[in-house]
Amino acid sequence: MRSAEMTAAPAETRQISLSFLRPSRSTVVGLVAVLLFLILWQIAPSMGWVNGRFTSRPTEVFFAALDIFRNDSFLYHARISLTEFVAGFALAIVVSIPLGVLLGTSKIARYLIDPPLMALYIAPTLVLLPILVIWLGIDMAPKIAVVFLGAVFPIVLNTMAGMSEADSRLLRMARSFGASRFDIFTRVLVPGSLPALLTGIRLAVGRAVLGVVVGELFVSQAGIGYQLNLYGQAMRIDRLLVYALIVSAFGYTLTIMVRSVENKIRDWRSK
Amino acid sequence: MAQIEIRDLGIDYRKPKSNEVFSAVDGVALSIERGEFVTIVGSSGCGKSTLLMAVAGLVNLSRGSIRIDSKEVIGPGPDRAVVFQEASLLPWRSVRGNVKFGLEMQRWNGGDLNERAMQMIRLVGLGRFSDYHPHQLSGGMRQRVNIARALAVDPEVLLMDEPFGALDAQTREIMGTELLRIWERDKKTALFVTHDIDEAIFLADKIVVMGRNPGHIKEVIKVDLPRPRDEAVLDSEDFNNLRRRLRAHLAEDMSSMQLVQEVA
Numbered sequence: 175m176r177s178a179e180m181t182a183a184p185a186e187t188r189q190i191s192l193s194f195l196r197p198s199r200s201t202v203v204g205l206v207a208v209l210l211f212l213i214l215w216q217i218a219p220s221m222g223w224v225n226g227r228f229t230s231r232p233t234e235v236f237f238a239a240l241d242i243f244r245n246d247s248f249l250y251h252a253r254i255s256l257t258e259f260v261a262g263f264a265l266a267i268v269v270s271i272p273l274g275v276l277l278g279t280s281k282i283a284r285y286l287i288d289p290p291l292m293a294l295y296i297a298p299t300l301v302l303l304p305i306l307v308i309w310l311g312i313d314m315a316p317k318i319a320v321v322f323l324g325a326v327f328p329i330v331l332n333t334m335a336g337m338s339e340a341d342s343r344l345l346r347m348a349r350s351f352g353a354s355r356f357d358i359f360t361r362v363l364v365p366g367s368l369p370a371l372l373t374g375i376r377l378a379v380g381r382a383v384l385g386v387v388v389g390e391l392f393v394s395q396a397g398i399g400y401q402l403n404l405y406g407q408a409m410r411i412d413r414l415l416v417y418a419l420i421v422s423a424f425g426y427t428l429t430i431m432v433r434s435v436e437n438k439i440r441d442w443r444s445k
Numbered sequence: 446m447a448q449i450e451i452r453d454l455g456i457d458y459r460k461p462k463s464n465e466v467f468s469a470v471d472g473v474a475l476s477i478e479r480g481e482f483v484t485i486v487g488s489s490g491c492g493k494s495t496l497l498m499a500v501a502g503l504v505n506l507s508r509g510s511i512r513i514d515s516k517e518v519i520g521p522g523p524d525r526a527v528v529f530q531e532a533s534l535l536p537w538r539s540v541r542g543n544v545k546f547g548l549e550m551q552r553w554n555g556g557d558l559n560e561r562a563m564q565m566i567r568l569v570g571l572g573r574f575s576d577y578h579p580h581q582l583s584g585g586m587r588q589r590v591n592i593a594r595a596l597a598v599d600p601e602v603l604l605m606d607e608p609f610g611a612l613d614a615q616t617r618e619i620m621g622t623e624l625l626r627i628w629e630r631d632k633k634t635a636l637f638v639t640h641d642i643d644e645a646i647f648l649a650d651k652i653v654v655m656g657r658n659p660g661h662i663k664e665v666i667k668v669d670l671p672r673p674r675d676e677a678v679l680d681s682e683d684f685n686n687l688r689r690r691l692r693a694h695l696a697e698d699m700s701s702m703q704l705v706q707e708v709a
């Protein structure tokens with residue numbers, strides 16, 4: 175009992191504040207590596223090791239970034255891509271969670287829909303892009319559809335797994351206290367499958383970001399992917415890199431956010 | 446009439462692959478008086494859990510009947526509460542949340558839920574840990590929570606399936622003494638499965654010895670040791686006699702088990 179008392183929350187918070195003051199070895203090593211890389215990248219073209227036209231330089235990328243944020247109607251393009259992302263993702267969540275719940279709680283539904291679902295999950299949804307363009311035109315609609323298709327399957331499959339793999343011992347315990355089917359659903363199944371659901375959402379983020387960008391690369395009149403395409407054809411490596419960095423920073427931030435919620439929830443489970 | 450009447454009980458299961466039916470429990474008859482503490486012992490796989498789960502209303506009966514207060518058992522009910530052997534705490538709920546769970550399910554209306562839960566948590570000695578989550582507790586503490594959750598709904602019958610089975614001998618003894626202390630307060634009927642002989646004797650008014658193939662009752666032994674009991678009783682002459690008797694029973698069962706294995 176005494177030991178359990180001492181493993182309470184305070185220990186964790188102290189660790190966090192310390193690591194803030196004194197960066198860990200891995201952070202230091204990581205920082206040094208990045209710095210070395212940047213220096214190498216900066217001097218390589220001047221030393222004639224690589225052709226600067228193809229590699230650009232960190233300083234060039236930096237100034238390109240400043241220029242993009244000031245003069246490139248960056249907000250306009252970002253808003254379009256973001257709208258496509260949010261619309262597709264929201265749609266995916268609205269559809270996938272109830273579907274995942276249905277599949278997770280009904281064996282018959284699972285037997286019926288699981289195989290085609292798996293097939294669609296594994297097949298890269300991007301192959302549907304040309305068809306979607308024919309059906310939906312070149313505006314936002316086909317990209318929203320691609321985002322939707324990319325995000326919907328991981329969420330459905332993970333929600334389904336979380337529901338159907340619920341701990342049978344907990345279900346039995348709930349029944350022993352006279353829990354109704356509804357009680358079992360809301361008090362045991364839903365909280366129990368939340369981590370799996372979040373895993374699904376985290377996996378979906380990556381696929382959705384990819385969907386937006388590739389959709390816009392393929393055919394569009396605006397958006398981040400459109401800009402990427404534009405500067406690619408113009409051989410503006412510095413600007414290309416700025417947009418690539420923006421895309422990955424966006425996906426990375428979202429993923430980290432979902433993961434931190436996920437970890438908080440997993441903390442409750444047996445370690 | 447006795448509070449719990451089990452008549453000619455039989456429970457069949459299907460074997461996993463062959464689809465063959467076999468009896469886990471057969472021909473079990475047992476009467477339990479109100480306020481009795483009954484322990485069930487027997488070697489592993491002899492159907493102790495099955496019998497207990499049948500009383501809990503969690504498995505279907507194949508033959509016979511179980512009546513509690515002359516009402517036929519057809520499913521779980523608020524007159525019974527179960528303490529399971531394995532982890533059956535909700536990992537996302539705190540100790541207090543877990544103890545409240547049964548109350549919530551049964552739509553408890555005997556006052557404030559939090560207060561009731563805290564009362565039970567204090568009763569099992571976890572007052573300072575009410576905000577902890579299960580993963581922050583030791584095995585013994587978790588079982589205390591399980592017991593508190595069952596006690597909270599104020600059942601007429603308390604069903605316990607090897608609640609201390611996963612604990613070390615020392616903790617197990619402490620928990621047994623604690624359980625008796627709590628039980629002495631209002632002496633509700635208790636059914637307690639164990640395969641620890643000392644535990645079976647120490648707690649019981651009546652020991653049910655089960656045998657296997659299929660699970661049946663071999664003998665029911667009355668325990669007349671005076672209550673309240675403490676560890677001192679473990680060294681008494683009467684206790685030793687009972688211990689010897691139970692050992693002989695279980696040894697017999699083990700040898701018949703070996704025989705089955707050798708033949709097979």
Ligand SMILES: Nc1ncnc2c1ncn2[C@@H]1O[C@H](COP(=O)(O)OP(=O)(O)OP(=O)(O)O)[C@@H](O)[C@H]1O
Nearest residue numbers: 458459460469488489490491492493494495496640
């Ligand atoms: N759900 C089930 N389906 C099929 N067979 C089962 C099921 N539950 C138990 N059995 C079988 O019934 C028999 C009795 O099991 P039970 O769990 O009641 O034994 P036990 O006496 O509690 O054993 P232990 O002391 O190991 O807990 C065993 O042979 C077991 O394999």
Ligand SMILES: [Mg+2]
Nearest residue numbers: 493494495606
């Ligand atoms: Mg058992």
